[in-house]
Amino acid sequence: MILDDLVAATKRRLKKEQQSVSLRQMQAQAAATPTKDPQRVYDRFNAPGIHLIGEVKKASPSKGLIAADFPYLAIAKDYDQHGVSAISVLTEPDYFQGNINYLKTIAANVSVPVLRKDFVVDSYMLYQAKAAGASIVLLIVAILSDDQLKRYFDLANKLGLSVLVEAHDEGELKRALNVGAKMIGVNNRNLKDFTVSLDNSIRLRKLVPDNVAFVAESGIHNRDDVKILEQHHVNGILIGEALMTAPDKADKITQLLGV
Numbered sequence: 539m540i541l542d543d544l545v546a547a548t549k550r551r552l553k554k555e556q557q558s559v560s561l562r563q564m565q566a567q568a569a570a571t572p573t574k575d576p577q578r579v580y581d582r583f584n585a586p587g588i589h590l591i592g593e594v595k596k597a598s599p600s601k602g603l604i605a606a607d608f609p610y611l612a613i614a615k616d617y618d619q620h621g622v623s624a625i626s627v628l629t630e631p632d633y634f635q636g637n638i639n640y641l642k643t644i645a646a647n648v649s650v651p652v653l654r655k656d657f658v659v660d661s662y663m664l665y666q667a668k669a670a671g672a673s674i675v676l677l678i679v680a681i682l683s684d685d686q687l688k689r690y691f692d693l694a695n696k697l698g699l700s701v702l703v704e705a706h707d708e709g710e711l712k713r714a715l716n717v718g719a720k721m722i723g724v725n726n727r728n729l730k731d732f733t734v735s736l737d738n739s740i741r742l743r744k745l746v747p748d749n750v751a752f753v754a755e756s757g758i759h760n761r762d763d764v765k766i767l768e769q770h771h772v773n774g775i776l777i778g779e780a781l782m783t784a785p786d787k788a789d790k791i792t793q794l795l796g797v
């Protein structure tokens with residue numbers, strides 16, 4: 539299963555990263571970075587309307603290379619200037635060709651909150667996210683025990699990071715709600731066979747209380763997809779491939795949001 543490979547690769551990478559910057563040094567860097575108010579992100583996504591998270595993603599396990607030409611900062615600025623509510627930056631290097639330095643540069647140059655999109659399996663990655671200027675981190679229920687989920691959720695809060703807790707099915711959704719998630723992402727991509735269905739979000743939307751922001755992730759390509767999600771009272775949509783492959787990103791955002 540791809541998630542097992544991603545977790546194993548992330549753990550190998552972390553060992554090397556901690557040899558060059560120790561946990562203590564990373565904690566000091568995080569402490570020296572201004573702390574944000576996590577509630578601001580939750581309020582933004584709970585406000586009326588549908589809110590777009592534009593993703594900066596060069597490649598993925600399901601699609602391979604998505605953007606050979608990858609001017610990540612220009613892409614992020616384009617998103618920022620044309621109506622996204624947040625920007626997701628893939629920082630996983632082995633399968634997504636991401637980099638934490640992309641996030642650092644982007645966060646320093648845009649006005650909207652930036653999400654660290656990675657496979658968090660260690661508290662080190664949360665300090666790293668804070669130090670790089672992220673406002674939001676992703677915690678994926680499928681790769682964490684209840685104890686890890688709670689510890690990372692609490693630590694993220696303490697660091698002033700908002701948390702997008704990702705679930706794929708009813709069981710994971712229950713665990714996300716139990717931990718106190720204020721923003722839940724439901725992935726429409728089946729990570730076993732990479733098939734995508736918006737029905738996953740539609741089915742799980744009903745199980746999430748109205749005071750918890752609900753973000754539909756993956757496989758959203760056009761205005762019709764967004765309209766269906768709007769009809770089901772989804773608060774946010776996370777879109778990668780459709781934006782990354784659009785030659786005119788401003789135009790694509792306008793089309794998606796129907797403005």
Ligand SMILES: O=C(O)c1ccccc1NCC(=O)[C@H](O)[C@H](O)COP(=O)(O)O
Pocket residue numbers: 540541593595598599600601725727729755756757758776777778779780
């Ligand atoms: O995209 C993948 O192939 C993938 C494989 C395994 C784990 C996660 C994966 N994607 C991460 C994401 O959640 C997406 O990048 C994000 O939801 C945007 O999806 P899309 O709009 O379909 O590019």
